[in-house]
Amino acid sequence: MKFKQKVFIFIVILIVDMILAWGAVRMWKGRGEIFDTHEGKPVDTGRIPVPGEGMTTEVSGHDHSGAGRSEKAVSDLYGQQEDIAKKYTALTFDDGPNPKYTKPLLDGLRERGIRVTFFLVGECIDGNEDLVKQMAKDGHLIGVHCMTHKDLTKEKLSDAAKELWAAREKIRAVTGTLPEYVRPPYGNWNAKLEEAVDMIPVFWDVDSIDWRLKNTEKVTAKVVKDTEDGDIILMHDEFKTSVEAAFRIIDNLTAKGYTFVTVDELMVD
Structure with a gap:
């Protein structure tokens, strides 16, 4: 080539x-x-x-x-984020008002915008009327616990009824509203009491046993672990550890999607 x-x-x-x-x-x-x-x-x-x-x-x-x-x-x-299902619980406090610990509890609840239910002992209202007024003003539900914290089922029916009526009237004298709900001491109740007094008994699903533990961390852990949707939580506003635990419980359960309501709101279906 x-x-x-x-x-x-x-x-x-x-x-x-x-x-x-x-x-x-x-x-x-x-x-x-x-x-x-x-x-x-x-x-x-x-x-x-x-x-x-x-x-x-x-x-x-x-x-x-x-x-x-x-x-x-x-x-x-595109805004496709996971929805957290709404859950509800009611936080309740027995044995108040307490002159030392109810006030910081009320103030902390107000700061968080949380409403709870208080079951008051009639003899504890004397001298603490301003605390009861603050409860009512802040929208908390106020119920009757008893006049002198007795096991009503061990009293004469007439005496047991007087215990509740006297506490009820004390609350109305301060707030202007007659309570409809009662938390019987120790949770002891019977059909005769229900017939004798025109009030709705309220019990609980989760017992914080804060009166026995008296430990902020343990009370918080127990309630957060045990609470489920629709539960009523039992606490007491007469211990510093209970007040501290209440705020931690609120913060923890709120983060888990819970909304705190009063007992009447929870019981109305």
């Missing part, structure tokens, strides 16, 4: 190779994923993205799939 022929064939092959290489580059740049391959930045094509389309895991710092977002990012972008 002559030299000129060899040169001609070489030039033809070179031109063909260049055409093929140019075509390959055009195909790469013309893919559906319009990306600047040098900067890794998306180019605006005017197309509206569809959630979940083309999602891949990024490799080596650049994602050339055209998504450029993780599934979580797209979910957040």
